[in-house]
Amino acid sequence: MLELSDPARITAGIVLLTVVGIESGGLFLLKVFGGRMATTDLQKSFFRAGHAHAGVLVVLGLLCLLLTEATALTGFVRWLAGTGVLCAAILLPAGFFFSAMGQGRTSPNRAVVLLPVGAVVLAAGVVTLAAGLLLA
Template sequence: MIELTEAARTTAGIVALTVVAIESGGYFLVRVGTGKVPVTEFQRGFYRAGHAHAGVLVTLGLVCLLLGEATTLDGYARWLAQTGVLVAAVVMPAGFFLSALGRGRERPSPWVALLPVGAVVLAAGVATLGIGLLTAS
């Protein structure tokens, strides 16, 4: 059984509470889907992608937090392995939602630049975790 550090337990508790915010995003999508919130097809797609990325990445982030406890990584590498996906779970959905804001928007705003930033953090986090797991003694 993996024993969680105090930091990992606190982070997991905070992240678990963010599911309420993701739920509210789901409610917003229901309103979009039922026509109560008028959006363009571009916006509908980006809002759906933002919501999906938030849910999947928070779930994966919690798994990475737990698995990071089974490594011998320390310092920045440990932080990246355990929280990189969780950072991406904020940055990527923000890129989808913020770049689609605005009445009648048909193309992403400059906020779309958050997507590749989040993707880099995501890749760095999972790669660091994978290496940490493979090299753990």
């Protein structure tokens, strides 16, 4: 039986509650694609990408959190391995949603900077976890 540390258990519990928020994003997308909200093609694409990234990265983040328990990592690198993907699960969807906000938007606003930041955090988290697992 896998035994989680208290921080990992608490983090996993909180992250699982975010699934309700992702579900409400799905309802939002139904309005967008059902024609009940006026949106541009950019907004439709970015809203879809934001929702998809949120769902996939939360699942991957939970897996990374569990796998981190099998490493000997400590300190900041343990935190990065365990929660880097979960941080990216906030940054990337936020970049998609916030940069497409605004009536009639046809190009992303400055919040688009969150996308490369999120991508770097995602890569740093998975590479750190991979190294921790390979060196354990």
